Amino acid sequence: MEERENYSSLQEFTEEPTPGGNRLILEHSDGSQGLKRGVECLRSQTALLILIGFLASICANIVLTVLLIGRPVQGAPPDPSSLGFKLNSMQRRYIQLCEDYTTLGQSCSKTVKQCSECPDGWRQVGDQCYHFSSNKLDWLKSRDSCAEMGSHLAILHTMEQHDELEKEAKRVGGFDYHFWIGLSDIEKEGDWRWVDNTTLQYKFWDQWSSEPNNHQSGGVHGEDCATLDSHAKTWFDVPCEHIYKRICQMDAIQLN
Incomplete structure (x- = not known):
């Protein structure tokens, strides 16, 4: 119970x-x-x-x-x-x-x-990633700075690359028209080569200024390094000791 x-x-x-x-x-x-x-x-x-x-x-x-x-x-x-x-x-x-x-x-x-195929803050063009710096360095330090990021100064082998980077440089650069690219004739005067030691396939030198002209204003060492001028949409040779912003480049990671 x-x-x-x-x-x-x-x-x-x-x-x-x-x-x-x-x-x-x-x-x-x-x-x-x-x-x-x-x-x-x-x-x-x-x-x-x-x-x-x-x-x-x-x-x-x-x-x-x-x-x-x-x-x-x-x-x-x-x-x-x-x-x-x-x-x-x-x-x-x-x-x-x-x-x-x-x-x-x-x-x-x-x-x-x-x-994503490119790191945050990098712009993808084709199978390449590009970074536009906000600070300024000389060409050698710019080259080393890109290398520390696992990249290199921009190598422009195609017209598409040049046009896309010129537009982006103009957009982000403001009054700073010049950006370092990975082109120089440091090793041999007049022998312009990219940082991977390849030669020029397309040339976008400023013809109005007869570039590259190795102007005497470059001092003892001359003008041995190249910049992309987003205002003139061309390249200029300038002294490597000048300070400009830079464009770094690396391969995009193919996720597919």
């Missing part, structure tokens, strides 16, 4: 001690499960972000090591093709991580930032 009374009391409590009681218990159960899934999702996302950061750190260390080992002597242009910019295995791993991160984001409530 006592067992039946206890059972009846328990039944009354679990069925509906108050209006909507069972509903409250069920909602509490669903809320706990949702919270648990949210915590698991957040943990997975955090772990993947840590892994991506770790991989990025490894890439940076590899590039820095290669740059230090292959650092050119003063005045000698670096050869980007020999500096290990194309780290194919790391690139493939980065692409896979981006895909995993995007897939994970589809099951989470927070918005996931999409991976």
